[in-house]
Structure formats: structure tokens, C-alpha cells
Amino acid sequence: MDDRPVKVEIQRLPHSQGLPLPTAATPGAAGLDLCAAIEGETVLKPGERNCIPTGFAIALPFGVEAQIRPRSGLALKHGITLPNAPGTIDSDYRGEIRIIMQNTGDEPFVIRRGDRIAQMVIAPVLRPSWVSVDSLEETKRGEGGFGHTGQDSPLSTSTK
Numbered sequence: 001m002d003d004r005p006v007k008v009e010i011q012r013l014p015h016s017q018g019l020p021l022p023t024a025a026t027p028g029a030a031g032l033d034l035c036a037a038i039e040g041e042t043v044l045k046p047g048e049r050n051c052i053p054t055g056f057a058i059a060l061p062f063g064v065e066a067q068i069r070p071r072s073g074l075a076l077k078h079g080i081t082l083p084n085a086p087g088t089i090d091s092d093y094r095g096e097i098r099i100i101m102q103n104t105g106d107e108p109f110v111i112r113r114g115d116r117i118a119q120m121v122i123a124p125v126l127r128p129s130w131v132s133v134d135s136l137e138e139t140k141r142g143e144g145g146f147g148h149t150g151q152d153s154p155l156s157t158s159t160k
Helices: 072-078
Strands: 009-012 032-035 041-044 049-059 064-069 087-089 096-103 109-112 116-124
Touching: 032 049, 041 049, 041 096, 064 096, 087 096, 096 116
Parallel strands: none
Antiparallel strands: 009 049, 032 116, 041 109, 049 096, 064 087, 064 116
8 A cells, every 4th residue: 555645635514523534444444434424313214325425525636536435344234335336536526525325235224423334545547548459469368257257157148
């Protein structure tokens, strides 16, 4: 991990008072925990989606994005996911970071103020310089995808 910090301006919105800034839970964590900046509680019923505020906005430098990802514990224990994961925060977006959450579990899920609801990873963005060619270099894998490596793909159209 590159331990050189990238400068990211962060603006606390009025409803974030008393909540921590996005923080890594351990020194080796790639993701920064994001907390719910709601008043009281919000209940996600099974199958329901809701957009949960975090209480802050950021200004990323050009060439950097923030990826919003689900928390594995919420996914495993409660079926809570982010349907657009990873969500992308672009360097020119200045609005509040809000998290689209969905309950894929069988029970209602309660979100409370300050609950850790997602994680944010800051990552570089690379722009391609397209080079048009008539064919691509061959590889052992070739066009195999959708679970192709190590087993036959259920989507395979080949007749081996």
C-alpha cells in the first residue's frame, strides 16, 4: 500500500456533527468506514432500497476517484448490500456522499445514526490511449470468461 497521503478536501455538513470523518479501522485497511448521518433510525425492509446520507462532501484531485463498497459483515450477517457497488465518486462531484443500501435479507434491518454502513476506497483513475488493431495478441485463456478458469462455464457456447 502506498502510504503517501493524497490531499482530499472534506466538508462537514450540518447533520454530520458528532460523527467521525471516514476512517480506516486498522492500519492495513484499504477502505475508510462511512457512517450514517441520519436522525433516529431508518428501517430497511426485505427487498427495500434507501439512500442514506453520510453528512459530508469531498473534493478529490483530478485523476482520483472514491469507490463506495459494501461492508462484508453487513452483507454476510444481514444481506445488506449496495446495488451499484462499487459506486464511483468522480473528482468533479461536490455533493453529499450518500449510500444506496439494499436489504436482500429476510428480516428488516435497522440503521441508526453513526452506524458504519459502507466503506470508501480512494483510487487512481487511468485514462486509456486507444490503439485500434485488427486483432489482439493470443493468450492461453482466449475468450474464456464467466467462471471459465478451472471449470466449464455455464454460459459457454462451446461444445467440447
